[in-house]
Amino acid sequence: MNVLVINAGSSSLKYRLLNVERQEVLAKGICERVGSQEAFHKHGLDDNERVIDAQMADHDEAMALVLESLTHGPTAAVSSLDEIDAIGHRIVQGGKYFDRSVLIDDDVIAKIDELAELAPLHNGAALMGIRACQKHMPGKPMVAVFDTSFFQTLPPKAYMYPLPYELYEKYAIRKYGAHGTSHRYISERAASFLDEPLEDLKLITCHIGNGCSMSAIDHGVAVDTSMGLTPLDGLMMGTRCGAIDPAIVPFVMEHENLTGAEVNDLMNKKSGLLGISGISNDLRSVREASENGDERAMLAYDMYSNSIKKYIGQYIAVMGGVDAIVLTAGVGENCDKMRRMIFSGLQPLGIKIDLEKNKERGGERLISTDDSEVQIMIIPTDEEYMIARDTFDIVHEKIGVEGGVFVD
Numbered sequence: 372m373n374v375l376v377i378n379a380g381s382s383s384l385k386y387r388l389l390n391v392e393r394q395e396v397l398a399k400g401i402c403e404r405v406g407s408q409e410a411f412h413k414h415g416l417d418d419n420e421r422v423i424d425a426q427m428a429d430h431d432e433a434m435a436l437v438l439e440s441l442t443h444g445p446t447a448a449v450s451s452l453d454e455i456d457a458i459g460h461r462i463v464q465g466g467k468y469f470d471r472s473v474l475i476d477d478d479v480i481a482k483i484d485e486l487a488e489l490a491p492l493h494n495g496a497a498l499m500g501i502r503a504c505q506k507h508m509p510g511k512p513m514v515a516v517f518d519t520s521f522f523q524t525l526p527p528k529a530y531m532y533p534l535p536y537e538l539y540e541k542y543a544i545r546k547y548g549a550h551g552t553s554h555r556y557i558s559e560r561a562a563s564f565l566d567e568p569l570e571d572l573k574l575i576t577c578h579i580g581n582g583c584s585m586s587a588i589d590h591g592v593a594v595d596t597s598m599g600l601t602p603l604d605g606l607m608m609g610t611r612c613g614a615i616d617p618a619i620v621p622f623v624m625e626h627e628n629l630t631g632a633e634v635n636d637l638m639n640k641k642s643g644l645l646g647i648s649g650i651s652n653d654l655r656s657v658r659e660a661s662e663n664g665d666e667r668a669m670l671a672y673d674m675y676s677n678s679i680k681k682y683i684g685q686y687i688a689v690m691g692g693v694d695a696i697v698l699t700a701g702v703g704e705n706c707d708k709m710r711r712m713i714f715s716g717l718q719p720l721g722i723k724i725d726l727e728k729n730k731e732r733g734g735e736r737l738i739s740t741d742d743s744e745v746q747i748m749i750i751p752t753d754e755e756y757m758i759a760r761d762t763f764d765i766v767h768e769k770i771g772v773e774g775g776v777f778v779d
């Protein structure tokens with residue numbers, strides 16, 4: 372089955388066409404700055420990527436370009452849209468409604484729309500992606516895969532905020548988490564790599580890229596996660612501050628004369644590694660500056676690793692132990708220096724990093740010492756594959772079996 376995975380942002384449309392059975396990526400690309408004069412379209416596999424200047428007023432026009440590139444000319448991956456069997460959409464906010472991926476129908480669309488209040492930029496964009504697909508590929512089965520659904524197992528003591536209870540009742544203010552598809556994928560892969568059932572393991576999963584989040588997964592069930600009502604909470608990130616004293620918000624608004632939207636922007640886009648280093652949100656640039664003696668870059672590095680270390684401690688306490696700590700995403704997969712700093716000093720907790728293995732590159736691998744009680748693992752994440760696999764499973768179950776439009 373060929374599944375088109377769509378990840379629509381407010382001004383971007385990222386896509387990947389996968390053959391699920393062969394786990395093969397047939398094509399991928401992104402339309403960026405959709406709606407602006409500088410819009411462009413990148414299409415093709417890594418060694419064959421083309422950047423095409425293209426005007427696209429909205430997601431609908433972007434989708435038309437994507438489908439054209441997938442089916443026509445030198446970049447074609449399939450000969451017609453008939454060879455795309457189903458579409459999987461990444462949706463950021465599934466609220467309380469979705470604890471798993473679902474086949475998209477009118478009711479699901481209405482709920483995604485209703486939840487846009489919690490994630491205005493993201494859910495609104497996802498709806499544009501869904502509508503564009505409905506227009507250009509009418510009748511094609513579509514599945515919604517939510518960033519939040521994996522965390523619907525959190526107990527109330529983990530997802531509630533100690534605010535007046537009415538705020539929860541009135542506005543559904545609670546922790547929903549994010550990056551759930553990635554945490555689910557790496558936890559499953561980690562169990563398979565260790566050759567143990569996920570249900571027997573206590574895992575701490577760390578998605579550390581530009582956005583960062585961590586989760587405690589106790590016997591296959593997510594029991595806590597660091598992102599909150601929005602992805603701003605928890606760890607220090609590339610440009611997001613993560614958890615701070617909430618009283619800082621009104622203080623800064625008053626003293627810097629900022630509106631709520633402006634302070635939100637400051638915390639989401641101007642903080643984290645960028646805010647502290649004053650150099651970049653990209654850890655490679657911060658690393659280079661810190662190695663050249665830049666003190667703020669060194670501080671940013673220290674704060675970032677310390678923020679992760681503290682969550683490891685929290686989650687060990689929450690689960691009463693841990694069998695493996697799993698790292699993924701740009702920093703988790705690639706930055707040996709950050710990994711060394713995160714795990715330094717954790718030997719008393721039975722967590723020992725092997726400094727030689729830590730320097731090696733590769734795919735799924737262990738970087739703990741042979742005598743470490745806790746395994747430290749790197750698992751490259753693959754959210755698109757997970758979305759395609761959910762789409763495959765649901766389409767088979769709901770349509771393939773009932774003899775609907777999809778015939779395998």
Ligand code: ADP
Pocket residue numbers: 579580581582583609652653654655656658700701702705706707
């Ligand atoms: P996103 O959250 O946008 O998906 P990624 O998972 O791509 O982010 O991670 C981006 C981050 O990974 C950047 O901060 C980048 O500097 C960092 N990164 C990627 N490769 C390396 C590397 N070799 N060394 C250090 N940091 C790296």
